Amino acid sequence: MGSPWPFREVSVAASTFTASSGDPVLDRRLDWARAFLDDGDAAGAAELLAETVADAPGFAAAWFLLGEARLTLSDAPGAAEAFGRARALDPRDALGAGLRLARLGAVPADGAMSAAYVRTLFDQYADRFDTALRDALAYRGPELLFDAVARACAATGRKPAFARGLDLGCGTGLAGVLFAPVVAHLSGVDLSPAMLEKAAALGLYARLEAGEMGAALAAAPAGGLDLILAADALCYVADLAPIFRAARAALAPDGLFAFTLETHDGAGVLLRETLRYAHAADHVRQRAAEAGLALVLMEAVSTRAEKSVPVPGLVCVLGRG
Structure with missing residues (x-):
């Protein structure tokens, strides 16, 4: 493998939302309101936050937390108003107000998840990501994906060895640990630079890039990838069609696209309470067929648990068709 460091960072600008009111007193109010909300006093938090945004109407973080407090109080119209103000003040939506608005039915769910939100979420999560997934959520997505690829190779009569592979949403490299031994040149892409620092430390990737999955696929040479992976990355994508079309163009004739x-x-796509997208099996089949991808394998699996309950999922392997 080539040197995994430094990774290349492209086309992901930082959000410009107002993280501070500019007044230390009002900033402390935000901390107090968050403490009220954590302690179960949503009414107290909402009252304090309403006073805060009255004094600092450009304070996006306060508007967002006001939306959370109002949502806890079952005030959907008030929550939608607050989340709408937060998103207007933060065009890149690093706070994820668009997702809350989609859950409230105030905006379409398709496209509600911003790249800035995903990047912010995982930059904050990077230091505890592996432990939280493995210990708290019983995560086993990479293992299920590796097994599916091995069985797909057996079914298509090819060896489980690949010249060039791309790990979409590679995160800290959990899938890379399993797949690097069977991929001669494995690259990874992720929106979060903090997650990529963890992946780089493994020394498994020939190249790492901070950017969007779709853009990375679109930039890949036509027919240049023997394996494309996405371990639990597509739950952050509402519309699979562009990813599937780009994957089809990037795959070698006998290449595989494997994902959970x-x-x-x-039917269709659902934005879950966890603010991740769930895709119906028939919807996945339809999008694959429309993109010219052939279904090699699709099985019902659960890659993780939430509150000790398995989350319904799919493991899929597609060929170029």
């Missing part, structure tokens, strides 16, 4: 995602028993 969350699913549900209904």
Whole structure:
């Protein structure tokens, strides 16, 4: 493998939302309101936050927390108003106000998750990511994905060895640990530089890039990838069609695109309470067929648990077709 450091960072600008009111007294109010909310006093938090945004109407973080407090109080219209103000003050939506608005039915769920939100979330989460996933959520996505790829290779009569691979949403490199031994040149892309620092420390990736999955696939040479991976990364994507089309173009003739995602028993795409997207199995099949991808394997699995309850999911392997 080549040197994994430094990774290349592209086209992900920092959000410009107002993290501070500019007044230390009002900033302390935000901390007090958050403490009230954590202690179960949503009414007290909402009252304090309403006073805060009256004094500092450009304080996006206070508007966002006011939305959270009002939501806890079952005041959906008031929550939507507050989240709307937060998103207007933060066009890149690093706080994720768009997702809250989508859950409230105030905006379409498709496209509600911003890149800035995902980057902020995982930059904050990076230091405890592996422990939280493995210990608290019983995460086993990479293992299920590796097994699925091995079985897909057996079914198609090819060896489980790949010249060039791309790990989409690679995070800290949990999938890379399993796949690096069977991929001669493994690259990774993730929105979070903090997560990529963890992945780089493993020394498994030939190249790491901070950027969006779709952009990384689109930039790949046509037919240049033998394996594309996405271990629990597509739950942050509402519309699979662009990713699937880009994957089809980037895959070698006998290449494989393997991924896990969350699913549900209904139709289409659902934004779950956890603010992750779940894709129905028929929806995945349809999007794959539309992109010219052939279904090699699709199985119901659970890659993680929430409150000790398995989260319904799918493991899929697609070929170029």
